[in-house]
Amino acid sequence: MRKLILASAVALAALAPVAGHAAGGDSIFPMPPVKWSFSGPFGTYDRAAAQRGFQVFKEVCTACHSLSLVAYRNLTELGLTENQVKAIAAEYQVPDLNDEGQPIERPARLSDRFKKPFANDAAAAAANQGKAPPDLSLIVKARAGGADYTYALLVGYADYAKLSAEDKAKLDKQVQKASGDPKAKFEVTKDENFNKYFPGYKISMAAPLAADKVTYVDGTKATLEQLSADVTHFLAWASEPKLEDRKRTGVRVLLFLLVLTGLMYAVKRQVWADKH
Amino acid sequence: MVSSSTPAGAHGDPTRRDFLMVASGAMGAVGAAATAWPFINNLNPAADTLALASVEVNVSSLQVGQAITVKWRGKPVFIRRRTADEVKAAAAVKTSELPDPQADSARVKKDKAEWLVLVGVCTHLGCVPMGNKSGDLKGNFGGWFCPCHGSHYDTSGRIRKGPAPKNLEVPPYQFVSDTLVRIG
Amino acid sequence: MASQHGTPPVFSNKLVAWIDHRLPIFSYIEKEYHTFPMPRNVNYFWNFGAIATILLVLMIATGVVLATNYTAHVDFAFQSVERIDRDVAQGWLIRDLHMNGASFFFIAVYIHMFRGLYYGSYKAPRELLWILGVVILLLLMATAFMGYVLPWGQMSFWGATVITNLFSAIPVVGPSIVEWLWGGFAVENPTLNRFFALHYLLPFVIVGVVALHVVALHQHGSNNPLGIDPKGPQDTVPFHPYLTMKDGFGVMVFLLVFCAFVFFAPDYLGHPDNYVKADPLVTPPHIVPEWYFLPFYAILRAVPDKLGGVIAMFAAIAVLFILPWLDTSRVKSCTFRPIYKWFVFVLLIDCVILGFCGANPAEGFWVPLSQVATAYYFFHFLILLPVLGKIERPLPLPHSIADAVLKKKAG
Numbered sequence: 076m077r078k079l080i081l082a083s084a085v086a087l088a089a090l091a092p093v094a095g096h097a098a099g100g101d102s103i104f105p106m107p108p109v110k111w112s113f114s115g116p117f118g119t120y121d122r123a124a125a126q127r128g129f130q131v132f133k134e135v136c137t138a139c140h141s142l143s144l145v146a147y148r149n150l151t152e153l154g155l156t157e158n159q160v161k162a163i164a165a166e167y168q169v170p171d172l173n174d175e176g177q178p179i180e181r182p183a184r185l186s187d188r189f190k191k192p193f194a195n196d197a198a199a200a201a202a203n204q205g206k207a208p209p210d211l212s213l214i215v216k217a218r219a220g221g222a223d224y225t226y227a228l229l230v231g232y233a234d235y236a237k238l239s240a241e242d243k244a245k246l247d248k249q250v251q252k253a254s255g256d257p258k259a260k261f262e263v264t265k266d267e268n269f270n271k272y273f274p275g276y277k278i279s280m281a282a283p284l285a286a287d288k289v290t291y292v293d294g295t296k297a298t299l300e301q302l303s304a305d306v307t308h309f310l311a312w313a314s315e316p317k318l319e320d321r322k323r324t325g326v327r328v329l330l331f332l333l334v335l336t337g338l339m340y341a342v343k344r345q346v347w348a349d350k351h
Numbered sequence: 352m353v354s355s356s357t358p359a360g361a362h363g364d365p366t367r368r369d370f371l372m373v374a375s376g377a378m379g380a381v382g383a384a385a386t387a388w389p390f391i392n393n394l395n396p397a398a399d400t401l402a403l404a405s406v407e408v409n410v411s412s413l414q415v416g417q418a419i420t421v422k423w424r425g426k427p428v429f430i431r432r433r434t435a436d437e438v439k440a441a442a443a444v445k446t447s448e449l450p451d452p453q454a455d456s457a458r459v460k461k462d463k464a465e466w467l468v469l470v471g472v473c474t475h476l477g478c479v480p481m482g483n484k485s486g487d488l489k490g491n492f493g494g495w496f497c498p499c500h501g502s503h504y505d506t507s508g509r510i511r512k513g514p515a516p517k518n519l520e521v522p523p524y525q526f527v528s529d530t531l532v533r534i535g
Numbered sequence: 536m537a538s539q540h541g542t543p544p545v546f547s548n549k550l551v552a553w554i555d556h557r558l559p560i561f562s563y564i565e566k567e568y569h570t571f572p573m574p575r576n577v578n579y580f581w582n583f584g585a586i587a588t589i590l591l592v593l594m595i596a597t598g599v600v601l602a603t604n605y606t607a608h609v610d611f612a613f614q615s616v617e618r619i620d621r622d623v624a625q626g627w628l629i630r631d632l633h634m635n636g637a638s639f640f641f642i643a644v645y646i647h648m649f650r651g652l653y654y655g656s657y658k659a660p661r662e663l664l665w666i667l668g669v670v671i672l673l674l675l676m677a678t679a680f681m682g683y684v685l686p687w688g689q690m691s692f693w694g695a696t697v698i699t700n701l702f703s704a705i706p707v708v709g710p711s712i713v714e715w716l717w718g719g720f721a722v723e724n725p726t727l728n729r730f731f732a733l734h735y736l737l738p739f740v741i742v743g744v745v746a747l748h749v750v751a752l753h754q755h756g757s758n759n760p761l762g763i764d765p766k767g768p769q770d771t772v773p774f775h776p777y778l779t780m781k782d783g784f785g786v787m788v789f790l791l792v793f794c795a796f797v798f799f800a801p802d803y804l805g806h807p808d809n810y811v812k813a814d815p816l817v818t819p820p821h822i823v824p825e826w827y828f829l830p831f832y833a834i835l836r837a838v839p840d841k842l843g844g845v846i847a848m849f850a851a852i853a854v855l856f857i858l859p860w861l862d863t864s865r866v867k868s869c870t871f872r873p874i875y876k877w878f879v880f881v882l883l884i885d886c887v888i889l890g891f892c893g894a895n896p897a898e899g900f901w902v903p904l905s906q907v908a909t910a911y912y913f914f915h916f917l918i919l920l921p922v923l924g925k926i927e928r929p930l931p932l933p934h935s936i937a938d939a940v941l942k943k944k945a946g
Contacts, residue, residue, distance in 0.1 A: 331382060
């Protein structure tokens with residue numbers, strides 16, 4: 076048994092190098108505190124928050140960002156009824172072909188994936204200063220720091236000029252370290268936006284959210300933090316719609332394995348009883 | 352543990368050992384079966400496939416005497432808005448004289464005799480019969496004609512002549528509204 | 536030990552006896568997995584062969600099912616993997632098992648190898664057994680590398696680009712070899728197609744080599760923590776039920792840890808950038824291979840010359856092939872090697888340090904650290920091992936396994 080513990084320690088030591096990058100977020104600013112209902116081994120998505128988040132996404136994000144891996148039918152998983160989702164889908168015209176093979180536009184159906192704001196990446200780039208806004212289907216999984224980072228980014232817009240001298244000095248130092256030029260200064264041009272958590276602290280997307288940018292249908296007060304947390308909740312769901320399935324199955328599997336492992340240990344002891 | 356106080360007896364205790372063996376064996380078997388399920392289930396139709404398992408068709412633009420073909424579960428479905436004469440002809444046939452006896456009224460929705468919805472796959476060997484487009488051959492009975500082996504279907508989609516054994520299948524469908532048909 | 540030619544077993548079941556007379560599979564199982572004599576003192580480190588076998592089966596089973604839903608085309612690969620995660624019935628489970636299974640396969644294999652290193656399992660007459668094991672490691676690396684390309688994320692694409700470009704370091708023919716590997720002028724659709732084909736093929740080659748590995752193992756039987764041969768029945772136990780039950784327990788503990796990752800941290804061992812679809816025009820700021828390649832990646836970067844780095848990386852594995860002849864000690868197990876045993880742990884720490892070096896950008900103190908660690912790696916195998924074997928005075932070996940077991944019990 077002692078050896079077994081040693082073996083596990085060896086395994087963990089081998090895994091340790093990964094821990095560094097998984098932690099994510101090496102901003103000089105402390106991450107804003109936020110708690111998610113979907114974290115932890117029993118976590119689930121908060122349907123109300125995700126529905127509000129969808130409203131934010133629909134009214135704000137979707138103007139530039141696609142959500143190409145999610146279909147309208149998936150929205151029923153957030154607690155919307157089939158008829159509600161059908162009505163949402165019907166608001167969008169999606170390209171299709173008619174019987175004669177001519178391109179037409181028809182109202183979206185449940186089975187359609189979310190309509191993209193631009194016909195293709197090139198069109199998206201052309202409309203956004205040369206860089207296509209990223210698809211948001213996997214954004215929470217595709218960034219180190221996950222939902223915490225996404226949330227931080229959304230609330231992390233600030234006026235560079237109003238930063239403390241100490242913070243400005245820290246930013247200068249980072250630039251100097253990266254460029255090797257001891258006199259380099261951190262600067263934000265007028266096409267860029269200062270963000271405390273974006274790598275490099277400069278992001279081309281202007282602050283997308285502000286208090287009362289969206290009027291919630293459920294009457295929740297739309298502060299910047301509320302809007303950001305809700306849309307992050309929605310995007311976390313979009314990144315991993317099967318999260319609840321995974322955790323639920325996981326709890327059962329681990330309990331089962333624990334019992335079977337205990338039994339196997341007893342069997343092994345019994346079998347070896349006369350040999351030790 | 353009981354055995355720790357009487358080690359000598361525990362070694363030879365066949366009941367306890369058998370119980371442990373049977374219990375862990377049974378659990379192992381349950382675990383193996385439970386593990387097998389995701390592998391089998393994985394090959395079932397996926398959610399995006401199932402989402403296409405029913406289609407809704409707007410038939411408002413269809414004139415009397417016209418037909419359209421829509422794709423449902425990878426197969427063609429014929430929707431025909433029959434003329435009064437066609438309905439009358441279909442109803443007039445004596446069912447006892449048919450190879451696959453079935454009344455026309457059993458093949459359409461109540462009060463919707465005008466509308467005929469069929470899976471457009473010949474029951475002989477799976478070809479798609481002609482007769483749905485205006486210029487098509489419609490066979491000897493004014494319905495459909497399968498060019499592969501010469502099966503003739505009537506205006507109710509019933510087999511009348513040729514090698515096909517069964518009438519054209521009627522898929523599950525319902526009228527969501529007067530002009531919207533949901534197939535599947 | 537294995538080739539004890541006694542009377543063949545008699546089977547009471549008539550059908551079994553009939554089949555066995557014509558196709559002796561039951562005799563084989565009886566001999567190799569029931570009565571097969573195992574040293575009675577093997578410890579839990581001897582579970583990792585069985586654990587690796589279970590993982591090989593799991594990887595092939597999940598892999599075949601995944602392949603039924605995967606599309607090997609640059610335009611569809613990324614979406615098809617996401618479709619498995621989102622739409623395919625329990626597809627997320629199969630993919631998480633496969634994805635984490637790769638990592639845990641390496642964990643099992645690396646522990647298995649260090650076990651062999653510590654207890655001298657590579658020494659005569661088990662040299663070919665060890666070499667077959669190194670062949671399995673190489674095949675495993677190739678399979679894992681190509682598998683990582685299939686989801687066609689950013690790390691997939693740039694990992695494939697960087698690793699295939701290693702071959703461009705070969706003088707004269709290098710660039711031609713790289714184009715041959717790619718089937719084009721960059722990592723593109725033909726590359727993805729052939730990687731998929733080979734990723735499907737290689738596991739079955741691994742199965743074949745594993746079979747040879749087992750044949751070689753059963754020729755002289757398992758080594759044990761004392762590194763001395765069993766002298767008779769008092770030193771051994773039959774494989775079943777002793778080792779089957781012990782392996783069963785070990786496998787369960789391993790699965791417990793494995794499942795904890797699969798269900799509660801499936802992406803912990805992966806990289807977020809691989810959830811961004813491959814873009815041949817944008818390289819992510821920090822490319823790292825999967826964790827199990829990090830030590831080798833560190834060795835590659837430690838040498839400040841392109842060709843030199845590639846040679847060093849391949850030499851790091853090549854040196855394992857000649858390991859049996861580098862060790863000059865007359866005892867197998869480190870239990871009786873008072874000096875060398877500490878150096879095995881130093882090597883382990885060295886490999887972990889190399890792992891950290893590989894995970895971090897090649898700048899600052901990581902550069903000299905990776906160079907020192909690389910130097911130690913080769914020093915260990917090429918100088919320390921041959922020299923220490925000559926000058927180290929081993930502790931006295933016990934008379935027999937049974938003796939040692941009894942003494943331990945008494946003490």
